Amino acid sequence: MMESAGSQxxxxxxxxxxxQGDEGNRSERREEMAVQQRLExxxxxxxxxxxxxxxxxxxxxxxxxxxxxxxxxxDELKLIDGGAVYxxxxxxxxxxxxxxxxxxxxxxxxxxxxxxxRTQNHVIDLEKKMEEKRNxxxxxxxxxxxxxxx
Amino acid sequence: xxTGSQVNVASLPIDQLQxxxxxxxxxxxxxxxxxxxxxxxxxxxxxxxxxxxxxTPENIDKDILVPMTSSLYVKGSLAKTDTxxxxxxxxxxxxxxxxxxxxxxxxxxxxxxxxCEKLESNISEKRKNIEAVTMVLQARIxxxxxxxxxxxxxx
Numbered sequence: 001m002m003e004s005a006g007s008q009x010x011x012x013x014x015x016x017x018x019x020q021g022d023e024g025n026r027s028e029r030r031e032e033m034a035v036q037q038r039l040e041x042x043x044x045x046x047x048x049x050x051x052x053x054x055x056x057x058x059x060x061x062x063x064x065x066x067x068x069x070x071x072x073x074x075d076e077l078k079l080i081d082g083g084a085v086y087x088x089x090x091x092x093x094x095x096x097x098x099x100x101x102x103x104x105x106x107x108x109x110x111x112x113x114x115x116x117x118r119t120q121n122h123v124i125d126l127e128k129k130m131e132e133k134r135n136x137x138x139x140x141x142x143x144x145x146x147x148x149x150x
Numbered sequence: 151x152x153t154g155s156q157v158n159v160a161s162l163p164i165d166q167l168q169x170x171x172x173x174x175x176x177x178x179x180x181x182x183x184x185x186x187x188x189x190x191x192x193x194x195x196x197x198x199x200x201x202x203x204x205x206t207p208e209n210i211d212k213d214i215l216v217p218m219t220s221s222l223y224v225k226g227s228l229a230k231t232d233t234x235x236x237x238x239x240x241x242x243x244x245x246x247x248x249x250x251x252x253x254x255x256x257x258x259x260x261x262x263x264x265x266c267e268k269l270e271s272n273i274s275e276k277r278k279n280i281e282a283v284t285m286v287l288q289a290r291i292x293x294x295x296x297x298x299x300x301x302x303x304x305x
Binding site: 069070072073076077080083084085086087088089093096101105108 | 233235238239240241242243244245246250254
């Protein structure tokens with residue numbers, strides 16, 4: 001949706017340029033060009049923010065899946081009584097103390113939880129930045145439209 | 151969410167409606183994909199339960215063919231039937247009796263089954279939303295076409 005805001009702005013800018021060329025008002029045209037250029041820069045910045053936002057979303061869902069899996073493993077480890085626990089290290093199974101395995105999984109869950117919080121904060125941060133950029137884009141578009149109607 | 155979008159769907163411009171529909175379709179694809187993956191995972195557990203059935207004391211020392219790959223088998227004999235190793239995820243294996251292992255598999259199967267059901271209702275909800283948006287979109291396009299025709303004549 002918002003991607004179209006940028007390209008819309010560019011399309012708008014192009015139309016402005018053509019119309020201005022007929023009129024031949026140089027200073028006004030230069031101003032339009034400057035606004036259009038800024039619009040392009042902002043649109044690009046917005047797009048890169050969007051990409052990062054999508055990437056963070058992926059990271060987050062990956063972490064969520066890991067958290068789920070580790071939680072299931074922890075539940076299973078809590079359920080065993082007496083059975084031996086092995087950890088797959090490369091191609092071999094190493095015997096491991098159940099308590100140690102449990103604390104390892106808990107540690108990993110802790111780490112994953114921290115990582116998720118960090119990612120979420122980053123996402124919130126990105127969303128704020130995107131909102132700002134969106135406002136700026138709209139502002140620039142309005143500016144272009146104004147120049148066009150003059 | 152469904153009621154919320156239902157209310158404002160009618161007031162959205164066409165390009166946003168289209169974007170919304172695309173987004174919903176994308177979500178629907180994702181959910182359907184997850185659903186089939188869950189089903190595959192569930193079937194694996196069902197197969198494991200089936201395989202577990204022959205790990206009984208009666209079958210001890212019997213000749214078996216051990217699959218090395220899907221097409222290469224090696225002769226062996228069933229040496230031990232009192233415990234099996236169960237992969238519980240993230241590289242951890244637990245030694246369990248066949249009964250315990252069966253419990254584990256049953257638990258996993260019902261867990262995945264529950265999730266499948268939840269996903270199913272999610273998917274049908276999504277499909278309903280897509281249908282609603284599509285209908286509004288079509289009505290909107292029709293209205294726009296009708297509006298555009300007399301407009302073109304007058305100008």
